[in-house]
């Protein structure tokens with residue numbers, strides 16, 4: 001097969017990334033915008049030694065009852081939301097099935113309880129996004145998300161999964177950046193919507209001119225948004241607007257610093273925090289470890305109920321923010337420690353020996369080093385928040401086989417509707 005070649009394929013099942021799977025001359029082909037049972041006309045987009053990738057250009061026969069018309073005009077080009085052609089309710093079933101299959105296949109693990117799904121509103125759920133910027137002689141300025149598996153930016157003038165306050169800003173941002181002298185120095189723009197406030201952060205090389213400062217300040221005034229520039233470790237406010245950037249979980253206020261990690265879907269983040277409290281059941285006698293704690297998103301709600309909380313995080317800025325958020329909420333039983341949980345030092349492991357309960361929320365690569373090397377002697381409960389079922393299953397297997405935990409329940413939280421991303425929470429208890 002060659003790139004650009006057109007072939008007719010019949011889709012046999014779903015892959016774990018939401019694409020359809022077909023076979024052609026003994027080779028597997030992953031087909032975007034294609035559903036099981038459909039025979040589709042496709043174009044080969046990328047060939048590899050053991051599999052090929054294609055995109056469906058039309059359905060020839062057997063159109064699936066699960067298929068709906070994608071809402072977004074950039075569907076098929078933008079790599080952002082590639083499940084839009086599937087009914088919302090089936091997307092949830094699909095994510096649940098992916099998790100169940102990975103657990104059963106990769107780890108021979110099934111949780112004792114039925115796998116539940118916590119739903120989100122299907123659109124307008126993103127409160128933050130990193131938007132890519134590219135400028136070339138051929139295509140001019142492009143501002144949007146990247147194509148699947150490519151660095152190419154798809155120019156987006158709206159985005160239906162973004163909070164409308166952010167989506168509405170996209171055409172104005174395009175005009176703004178187009179008019180900047182140093183537009184070639186901007187690599188990304190981060191948009192953040194918290195409460196009624198919007199923040200725009202430009203990721204920009206140190207080069208930056210005075211006239212651009214004036215243009216950015218004017219933009220801040222006319223659109224009533226805060227504007228920042230981030231260059232390496234420097235974050236500088238460029239607008240005259242000085243609003244709060246933060247969110248509440250229950251009665252706790254979390255200040256967000258522009259450009260730092262934030263759980264994208266506020267509704268699901270609140271549901272996650274409530275669920276973490278429900279399943280960890282902290283008591284005033286216990287010390288709880290919140291590993292990969294970020295800016296204390298879960299540490300502070302836990303600290304309200306626990307004896308104390310030890311948060312561990314590698315990012316210095318997030319730790320500063322976590323401590324500031326604890327102060328802001330007058331929480332005094334939370335300690336935040338800088339540590340690399342991918343290479344756990346003896347010191348770090350020794351600091352965790354008194355913890356009875358552990359919350360893990362690692363990035364996509366999981367927490368293999370930690371689950372392998374921690375002795376979990378006093379630990380009776382682990383709650384594992386994951387954005388990657390495969391690494392979760394791998395780590396779960398270590399917890400169950402090596403450390404004798406039992407996987408009590410798994411629950412999918414639909415953090416990213418219209419995409420194949422699966423966010424989940426696994427609850428483990430020490431077996432006998």
Ligand SMILES: C[S@@+](CC[C@H](N)C(=O)[O-])C[C@H]1O[C@@H](n2cnc3c(N)ncnc32)[C@H](O)[C@@H]1O
Pocket residue numbers: 261262263292293294295296297298312313314315318339340341342343361362363
């Ligand atoms: C999925 S986020 C979770 C953050 C936080 N729990 C929250 O809800 O906002 C993963 C966190 O792990 C941190 N992290 C990444 N690599 C790390 C490492 N090697 N050691 C410790 N923390 C790390 C990231 O900075 C990020 O804050």
